[in-house]
Amino acid sequence: MALAASAGLLGPSGAWAQAWNKAAFETKNLADTVKAMGGSAPTESKDIVISSPDIAENGAVVPFTVSSRLPKTESIALLIDKNPNALAASFDIPAGTEAGVTTRVKMGQTSNVTALVKADGKYYYTTKEVKVTIGGCGG
Amino acid sequence: MADPMKIRAAMSGDKVEVKVLMSHEMETGQRKDSKGAAIPAHFIQQVTATHNGKVVLSAQWGPAVSKNPFLSFKFAGGKPGEKVSITWTDNKGEKRTDEATIS
Numbered sequence A: 001m002a003l004a005a006s007a008g009l010l011g012p013s014g015a016w017a018q019a020w021n022k023a024a025f026e027t028k029n030l031a032d033t034v035k036a037m038g039g040s041a042p043t044e045s046k047d048i049v050i051s052s053p054d055i056a057e058n059g060a061v062v063p064f065t066v067s068s069r070l071p072k073t074e075s076i077a078l079l080i081d082k083n084p085n086a087l088a089a090s091f092d093i094p095a096g097t098e099a100g101v102t103t104r105v106k107m108g109q110t111s112n113v114t115a116l117v118k119a120d121g122k123y124y125y126t127t128k129e130v131k132v133t134i135g136g137c138g139g
Numbered sequence B: 001m002a003d004p005m006k007i008r009a010a011m012s013g014d015k016v017e018v019k020v021l022m023s024h025e026m027e028t029g030q031r032k033d034s035k036g037a038a039i040p041a042h043f044i045q046q047v048t049a050t051h052n053g054k055v056v057l058s059a060q061w062g063p064a065v066s067k068n069p070f071l072s073f074k075f076a077g078g079k080p081g082e083k084v085s086i087t088w089t090d091n092k093g094e095k096r097t098d099e100a101t102i103s
Helices: A002-006 A030-036
Strands: A048-051 A055-058 A062-068 A073-080 A087-092 A100-105 A111-119 A122-134 B006-012 B015-021 B044-051 B054-061 B070-076 B083-090 B095-101
Touching (some): A030 A073, A030 A111, A062 A073, A073 A100, B015 B044, B015 B083, B044 B070, B054 B070
Antiparallel strands (some): A073 A087, A111 A122, B044 B054, B044 B083
């Protein structure tokens, strides 16, 4: 793969400059996710807000809005502590885009949910508990 | 081929609010079928939104994002009549791009 890329066989990656961070998506907790993203020791912050239901009736579809008031917010990630892998989604926020995203994720069971924000090169987080009545990862 | 995305891009004050609904299984790889065989993971890994050739949001997703993913965000600098384009790529290399006009 590296050879093919260096030989130019894959062509310019353009908007796909950043490859999918497999290591980060395989982590089980916040500390390891931050590490896989190249950071360390996140600080708890009141300037990150997670909006979601406190009780999700259907764990298959739990809506989350995460917004950050931290200056120079560069990225926002959402972690579900008790899912098989913690990291659910990560968003890069370019300048000019509001530091807030809304999406829907699956939750296997009641869990703490952590929003991880990278702002001005540093990592910050906030956590809230979301109770799940029916899990979304069964089969 | 995956179904088209539903994209709405509308002015919200001086910003453009984009709402996207994608059509994708988002199979986690953790489930088993009725015979007990694991259903292979199939999920969107990367999403990029562009406006006038500039990336306004990029995302990396894991299989925990819900089936038929929803995404909403706001960016500055767009005007009615201009286009917003969204592309996703999944873990099997499938890809889809759709666009919407800002209203």
